[in-house]
Amino acid sequence: MSIVEAQGLSKQYDPPKGVLAVDGVSFAIERGEIFSLLGPNGAGKSTTISMLSCLLRPTDGDAFVDGHSIVGDPQAVKQVIGVVPQDIAVYPDMTARENLLFWGRMYGLAGAELKTRVDEVLELISLVDRQKDRVDKFSGGMKRRVNIGVALLHKPRILYLDEPTVGIDPQSRRSILDGILDLREQGMTVLYTTHYMAEAQELSDRIGIVDHGKLIALGTHAELVRIVGEEARVELTVDKGLEQMVARWSALGGVSRAVVEEEHAELLVEDANAVLPHLFEEAAAGGSRITSVNVSEPNLELVFLHLTGRALRD
Amino acid sequence: MTRILTLARKDLLETRRDRLSAIFIVIMPIAFTTFFGLMFGSGSDRLAVAVHDADRGAQSQELVRALQQSDAVRVVPKGAEELDPWIADGRAAAGLLIPEGFSAAVQAGEPAELVIVSDQTSSGAQAIAAEVRSAAGDLVAADRAARIGAQVAGQSEVPEAARAVATLAMERPAVALTSVSATAAAGQVPTGFTLSSPGMMVNFIMFSLMTAGMAVIMERKNGTLRRLVTTRVRRWELIAGKMGGMFALTFLQQILLIGVGQLFFGVDYLNDPAALLLMMVALSLVASCLGLLLASLLSSEQALVAAIVLTSMGVSALSGAWFPLEITGDSFRAVGHLLPTAWILDGLRGIIAQGYGVADVLPAFGLALAWSAGLFGLAVARFRLS
Numbered sequence: 001m002s003i004v005e006a007q008g009l010s011k012q013y014d015p016p017k018g019v020l021a022v023d024g025v026s027f028a029i030e031r032g033e034i035f036s037l038l039g040p041n042g043a044g045k046s047t048t049i050s051m052l053s054c055l056l057r058p059t060d061g062d063a064f065v066d067g068h069s070i071v072g073d074p075q076a077v078k079q080v081i082g083v084v085p086q087d088i089a090v091y092p093d094m095t096a097r098e099n100l101l102f103w104g105r106m107y108g109l110a111g112a113e114l115k116t117r118v119d120e121v122l123e124l125i126s127l128v129d130r131q132k133d134r135v136d137k138f139s140g141g142m143k144r145r146v147n148i149g150v151a152l153l154h155k156p157r158i159l160y161l162d163e164p165t166v167g168i169d170p171q172s173r174r175s176i177l178d179g180i181l182d183l184r185e186q187g188m189t190v191l192y193t194t195h196y197m198a199e200a201q202e203l204s205d206r207i208g209i210v211d212h213g214k215l216i217a218l219g220t221h222a223e224l225v226r227i228v229g230e231e232a233r234v235e236l237t238v239d240k241g242l243e244q245m246v247a248r249w250s251a252l253g254g255v256s257r258a259v260v261e262e263e264h265a266e267l268l269v270e271d272a273n274a275v276l277p278h279l280f281e282e283a284a285a286g287g288s289r290i291t292s293v294n295v296s297e298p299n300l301e302l303v304f305l306h307l308t309g310r311a312l313r314d
Numbered sequence: 315m316t317r318i319l320t321l322a323r324k325d326l327l328e329t330r331r332d333r334l335s336a337i338f339i340v341i342m343p344i345a346f347t348t349f350f351g352l353m354f355g356s357g358s359d360r361l362a363v364a365v366h367d368a369d370r371g372a373q374s375q376e377l378v379r380a381l382q383q384s385d386a387v388r389v390v391p392k393g394a395e396e397l398d399p400w401i402a403d404g405r406a407a408a409g410l411l412i413p414e415g416f417s418a419a420v421q422a423g424e425p426a427e428l429v430i431v432s433d434q435t436s437s438g439a440q441a442i443a444a445e446v447r448s449a450a451g452d453l454v455a456a457d458r459a460a461r462i463g464a465q466v467a468g469q470s471e472v473p474e475a476a477r478a479v480a481t482l483a484m485e486r487p488a489v490a491l492t493s494v495s496a497t498a499a500a501g502q503v504p505t506g507f508t509l510s511s512p513g514m515m516v517n518f519i520m521f522s523l524m525t526a527g528m529a530v531i532m533e534r535k536n537g538t539l540r541r542l543v544t545t546r547v548r549r550w551e552l553i554a555g556k557m558g559g560m561f562a563l564t565f566l567q568q569i570l571l572i573g574v575g576q577l578f579f580g581v582d583y584l585n586d587p588a589a590l591l592l593m594m595v596a597l598s599l600v601a602s603c604l605g606l607l608l609a610s611l612l613s614s615e616q617a618l619v620a621a622i623v624l625t626s627m628g629v630s631a632l633s634g635a636w637f638p639l640e641i642t643g644d645s646f647r648a649v650g651h652l653l654p655t656a657w658i659l660d661g662l663r664g665i666i667a668q669g670y671g672v673a674d675v676l677p678a679f680g681l682a683l684a685w686s687a688g689l690f691g692l693a694v695a696r697f698r699l700s
Contacts, residue, residue, distance in 0.1 A: 053544045055699070075546065083544040087537035091324070093331045105320045106545040150541075 001067070002028035003158050003189050004035075004052065008061035011047050011213075015059055021047040023213040024061065029158070034180065034190040036200040038300060039210035040310075045193035046086065048210070049162050052191070053083045066157055079108075082151030086162045088143045089150075092136035096127050096146050099135060100153060107154035117153050125149040125179070141172025148179065158189040165199065177203060197300040209304060216307050225298045228306040231256060232272040235294040237264040238283060248282050261311050264292075268306060317547055321555025322562050325529060329563055335525040339567050343518035344574055347510045360388040361668065363442045364397050364406040364431075371417025373426075373453060378412075380449040387445050397431050407438030407668075410446055420457050426450065438668045511575035512662035513635035516655050518571075519564050519597060520626030523605035526560040527618050530609035539699045553606070553697055557690070560602035568594045585665050589675045593661045596682035600654050603689035610696040634659050654682040 004027075011022040022044040029035040037045045050056040052063055054074035062069055068076040090099045100118040109117055122128045125145040130138070135146055144164060151159060161180065165173040180190060180203060194200050200207050201221055209217040209224070217224055238245050246265045250258035254275045257268040269275045272295045283290050296302065305311055329335050365381070367374050382389045392400060397409030409431035419426040428450060432439030533539045542552055572590070575581040583590055608625070612618045630636055632646075633655035639647045650656040657678035664670030 055540055055543055075548075078544060078546055081544070083541065085537045085541055085544075089537035089541040091328065091538065092536075093328055094324075098327075102320065102324050103545065106317060106542060106547050108546050110316070 003031045004029035004063065004065050004191065006048075006052070006061070006063040009048065009051055009058050009063055010060035011044075011051055011056055012059045021213050022051070022058075025210070025213070025215045026061075027208050027215060027218060029189060029191060030205075031157075031189050032184070032187055033205040034184050034192060034203050036204040036207045037191070037193045037210055038195070038197065038200040038207050038304075039193075040195050043195075043210045044213040045195075045210055046162055047213075049083075049160050049191065049193055052077075053081060053160060054078055079154070080157040082154065082156030082159045084148050084151045084159065084161045084164055086164070086166060088147045090135055090143070090146050093134055095132050095134050096122065096138075096149075097131040099146060100149060103150040104153045109154060117155075121149045121152050124152065139172070140168045141175060144168055144172060144176055145179070148176070152183075156188075158191060159183065160191045162193050163195070164192075165194070165196070197304075201300055207300065209300070209307065211304070211308050217303065221300070224300060224303050228268065228298050228302050229270075231268045231270055231298060231302065231306070233296040233298075233302045233305065234267040234269055234272055234276070234279070235261075235264055235292075235296070236267065236279065236290055237292045238288040238290055241286060241288045245283055245286055245288050248286050249279055252278055252282060254278070257306065257309065259305075259309060266305060266311060268302065317551050318555045318558055321542075321547075321552065322558035325526065325556070325559030326562055326566075328529060329525055329559075332525060335522070338518060338521045338525060339563075340570060342521070343514045343567075343571055346517070347507065347514040347571075347575065347579065349510075360384070360386060361408075361438050361442055361445075362390055362400075362406040363387045363446075364390050364392040364400040364409040365412070366392055366394045366397060366409070367412045368394065368414050369412045369416040373417035373420040373457065374412045377416075377446075377450055377453050380453060381410075381446065384445055384449065387442055401431060408432035408442040410442070420454050423458060423461070426454060441669050507575065507579035507581045508663060508666050509638055511571070511579055511581040512659055512666070513630070515568060515571045515575070515662075516597065516633060516659055517626060517630040517635045519567060519601045520604075520629055521622065522564060522567055523560065523601060523608065523626070524619060524622040526563055526602075527605050527609040527612075527622060528615055529559075530556055530606075531613065531615055531618055534613070534698065534700060537700070543699060549697075550694075553694055556609075557602050557606050557693075560605045561598045564598040564601045565594060568597065582666055583662070585669065586671045589661070589665050589670055589672045592672060592675050592679045593658050593665065596654065596661075596679045597658050599686040600658070600682050600689070603686040603693060607689050607693040607696070610693045610698065613698075629653060629655050632656065654678070654685040657681050 006025055006027050009022055009025045010020070012018050012020045025044070025048060027035075037048060039045055047056065051058050052065065052070060054070050054077050057071065062071050064070070065077045066080045068080070070077050091102070094102065097118060100121055101114065104114045104118060119128075122131050125148060127142065127145060127149070130142065135143055138146070148161070148164065165176055168176075177199065180192070184190060190203075192200070192203060204221065206218065206220055207224060208215050217227060236245075236249075242263075242265060243260055246258045246260050249255055249265065249267060252275065254270050255267050256270065259266050267275075267279075276293070276295075280290055301311065329339075363381070365378060367378055378389060378391075381387055390400070390406060392406075392409070394411065397406075397411065400406040401409055411429035411431060413427055413429060416426050416428070428446060430439065430443045430446065432442070530539075539552070543549060547555075572583045572594075576583050604625070608618060608621050612621055632650040633639075633653050634642075634650060635655070639650050639656065642650070661670060661675035661678040664674055
């Protein structure tokens with residue numbers, strides 16, 4: 001039995017005319033897997049996690065976490081989930097230990113059990129030596145670790161992580177990703193949201209791609225990449241007439257899609273080696289000069305571009 | 315309940331670690347108490363009584379002298395026509411008219427009449443009446459004892475005439491107090507630290523809401539309020555915990571400021587500890603519910619600071635925290651007494667200087683409860699997690 005089963009989850013803010021942030025999303029998360037929701041900012045990832053955390057009530061649909069309905073029995077759901085919000089939601093003027101003790105009590109822990117769990121979590125997040133320091137003295141990465149540690153105190157059955165690596169240095173990001181992989185090794189189920197393709201690709205057993213509140217693709221990395229077949233992405237910049245060039249290139253054989261992205265063009269092509277000479281010829285014929293070329297193998301970024309016509313980073 | 319207490323304790327811990335909050339909670343109130351106390355004079359906290367001696371006899375002058383030595387009242391000699399105005403504008407809590415014939419009545423062993431001029435509801439006037447009754451009673455008793463002594467002087471047995479005088483003295487009241495209403499409400503005008511200590515306490519209890527309110531706004535911004543609701547904390551527990559933190563903060567602040575007032579400014583808060591406790595609870599309830607409401611309504615630190623400054627200054631001025639409402643006009647006094655803080659201040663000053671007990675402060679406590687319920691209801695309705 002899946003640990004999470006979302007069934008037609010929808011959330012509209014200020015109905016009936018407000019924004020439809022999540023639109024009929026259905027998916028299941030299996031026990032022990034890392035499941036990522038990948039999509040650009042505003043796609044509906046955080047709203048979905050908020051509903052699964054019982055922070056927001058869905059306007060339609062339901063989800064069951066470890067068999068408990070998020071609509072009908074939110075208190076039971078809260079006992080089995082650990083939520084790591086996007087913000088560092090801990091108290092900066094309290095020490096790491098004080099934070100963990102406080103949050104542990106909020107999860108219903110007390111006495112010796114609380115102290116034991118705090119010690120274990122401090123070990124897990126590698127902050128035993130700094131446990132008596134105030135969190136506002138910590139680096140961004142250490143704060144993130146406390147943020148994650150809080151959610152582990154009550155031994156949840158599933159951990160929700162909402163973009164936990166936003167705005168931190170590469171070393172801290174690496175540490176967090178390794179920590180999540182370690183948790184998976186210990187049997188923890190993880191729901192992870194990100195707009196970084198590389199993170200989703202590295203961490204996830206399965207990935208759901210969301211855009212404009214809809215789940216537009218779902219599968220393993222290999223399954224998703226197969227959506228675009230063997231297509232490669234070609235990124236081109238020209239000295240002038242970018243839009244005109246994109247129009248000309250899109251008419252070429254072997255180019256399945258060509259769009260303008262900021263200062264450059266992005267093309268999906270079946271065989272980069274075969275198409276590239278024609279792209280140069282067409283540019284010359286159109287009076288433009290290609291100033292840079294970047295060819296990428298099929299990846300999730302490409303899948304998103306293929307499905308939406310837009311780059312994931314936008 | 316455990317979670318509510320944990321939330322409140324956490325808020326107190328954070329406040330204790332915020333050095334800036336100590337300025338608002340401790341340093342500024344003490345500084346302003348000193349400043350306003352000195353500005354309004356360290357004059358006597360005794361109840362002012364305007365006295366007109368129409369008798370001008372030996373016993374009436376003896377009574378005035380006795381009152382002048384009282385710890386409870388301060389005698390201000392005035393003409394008969396001045397009693398009403400002095401009571402009306404609050405310069406005297408009551409007037410005492412000693413009618414002609416007072417001394418003669420005392421000397422004759424007859425009940426002597428005195429007239430208390432006051433607002434009948436003024437408990438200050440009641441305290442004065444009690445003091446006058448005591449002083450006059452002592453005076454008459456002394457006179458009667460002297461006359462009995464004269465009767466028995468040199469005699470081994472008490473003569474029948476002396477026995478008759480003593481019996482009469484037992485049967486007749488020493489003095490008859492007649493109360494008449496003044497033409498306007500009257501009360502004691504508090505001065506010195508009796509004015510400034512409770513006043514500044516109310517003022518800065520309101521100011522300290524800035525610290526507590528800011529904490530709620532910061533928690534809303536950094537996401538901890540939302541995160542709390544993903545734990546097993548229910549929304550109502552979260553709100554109760556926040557209010558509990560504000561209540562505890564303001565209550566501890568009161569203990570501190572009352573202690574300072576009692577020990578260093580000689581303000582006698584402890585005349586009736588039970589009544590004082592009621593007023594402290596009332597003030598903390600009103601303040602914490604108001605703080606919770608402001609933090610619920612406002613989303614930015616700047617807006618909260620502006621609102622707290624305006625609210626605390628407005629409430630303090632209208633409630634008589636800065637200057638006694640007794641020196642203001644009827645309309646201002648009436649508007650001020652729409653606020654629970656005005657009643658609480660009356661209660662506190664009454665405890666300090668006018669012998670107020672629990673029964674006297676119950677109306678203020680009731681009004682504070684009603685206000686708190688209204689403010690809390692609004693705050694709960696408008697409380698937002700993000």
